[in-house]
Amino acid sequence: ETGVTQTPRHLVMGMTNKKSLKCEQHLGHNAMYWYKQSAKKPLELMFVYNFKEQTENNSVPSRFSPECPNSSHLFLHLHTLQPEDSALYLCASTVTGVTGELFFGEGSRLTVL
Amino acid sequence: AQSVTQLGSHVSVSEGALVLLRCNYSSSVPPYLFWYVQYPNQGLQLLLKYTTGATLVKGINGFEAEFKKSETSFHLTKPSAHMSDAAEYFCAVSVDTGNQFYFGTGTSLTVIP
Numbered sequence: 406e407t408g409v410t411q412t413p414r415h416l417v418m419g420m421t422n423k424k425s426l427k428c429e430q431h432l433g434h435n436a437m438y439w440y441k442q443s444a445k446k447p448l449e450l451m452f453v454y455n456f457k458e459q460t461e462n463n464s465v466p467s468r469f470s471p472e473c474p475n476s477s478h479l480f481l482h483l484h485t486l487q488p489e490d491s492a493l494y495l496c497a498s499t500v501t502g503v504t505g506e507l508f509f510g511e512g513s514r515l516t517v518l
Numbered sequence: 519a520q521s522v523t524q525l526g527s528h529v530s531v532s533e534g535a536l537v538l539l540r541c542n543y544s545s546s547v548p549p550y551l552f553w554y555v556q557y558p559n560q561g562l563q564l565l566l567k568y569t570t571g572a573t574l575v576k577g578i579n580g581f582e583a584e585f586k587k588s589e590t591s592f593h594l595t596k597p598s599a600h601m602s603d604a605a606e607y608f609c610a611v612s613v614d615t616g617n618q619f620y621f622g623t624g625t626s627l628t629v630i631p
Contacts, residue, residue, distance in 0.1 A: 409561070447623045448608070495561055504550045504569040504612070507619055509561035 408432040411496050411510035418486065419518050426481040426513045428496030437479040438507065439471060440495040448495075454479060455501060486517045520545050522611050524622035532630045537581075537596040539625050541609035544590065551592040552610040553583055556624075562608060568592065579603070604629045 409430045418424050428437065439451040453461035454473040468490075470482040479496055493514050497507040525540040543549055550569050554562040566577025573585040579602075583594045592609060609622040 411561075448621045450619075493559070497562075506552050506564050506567050507562075507610075509554075509563070511561045512559070514559060 409496055409498055409508050409510035411494075411513050413513060414511060415514045415516075417516045417518065418483070420486060420488075422486075423482070423484040425483065426494055426496075426515070428479040428481075428510055430477055430496075430498040430508070430510075432498060432508060434498035434500050434508070435476050436499050436501050437473060437476070438497040438499075439479065439481055440497065441492050442495055442512070443492040451481075483515070486515075488517050491515055491517045520549070520611055520613050520618075520620045522609050522620050522622040524607075524609050524625050526625055527623065528626045528628070530628040530630055531599045533601055534598050537594070537599045537603065537627065539594040539607050539609075539627065541583075541592045541594065541622060542590055543592065543609075543611045543620075545611060545613050547613050550612040551583075551585060552612070552619075553577065553581070553592070553594050554608045554610060555579075556606040556608065558605075565594070565607075599627075599629045601629050601631065603627060 412427045436455045438453050441449040450463050451465045452471045457473050468485050472480040493512045495512045496510040499505050499507050521544045523542045552567045553565040555565050556562045565581050566575045568575045568585045576582045581596045585592050607625045610619050612619050
């Protein structure tokens with residue numbers, strides 16, 4: 406248990422579906438991250454939120470839409486995805502302003518058919 | 519710009535043998551350095567970190583790493599490999615408390631019985 410909870414752990418969706426991934430942290434952190442991890446590829450940073458404000462959008466296609474209603478919750482809304490979007494999506498959090506590490510969730514395994 | 523290089527995408531060792539996973543970084547300022555481990559279909563878990571002070575850092579599961587500024591390295595070692603050490607290992611660097619993290623491409627460790 407790392408303190409960062411991701412749901413669902415597994416998701417299968419068609420290309421026309423709309424679904425959402427949820428991340429929740431109870432660590433008192435102010436920064437939250439979405440990473441994409443595809444097979445045989447490096448970890449890709451997607452989005453960063455700091456005190457609910459988006460501070461990083463790493464040229465992510467608009468079919469991925471993040472939402473951060475507060476510092477404890479982060480969502481990734483998915484619509485009209487492509488099969489190449491199938492991957493493990495990792496959420497992480499940390500406290501900015503200190504030399505702390507990222508705390509990761511267990512990930513959401515997404516399969517797009 | 520910061521970057522992290524992990525030499526060897528795959529490393530195999532015999533059970534009981536020394537584990538050595540290499541990490542080199544580039545940074546124009548003193549870095550904060552991290553090693554993470556990832557088991558299949560799970561998130562990344564912190565093994566150890568270097569921020570300041572003693573350059574030899576001990577982590578969980580018997581791992582340790584040494585920060586060598588002159589070599590810009592932060593190699594991960596364990597004296598005796600165990601079957602349970604088989605996993606993916608990631609080196610990461612952060613260079614300021616704004617918490618931008620840069621990850622290496624990972625090294626897959628196989629432990630041979």
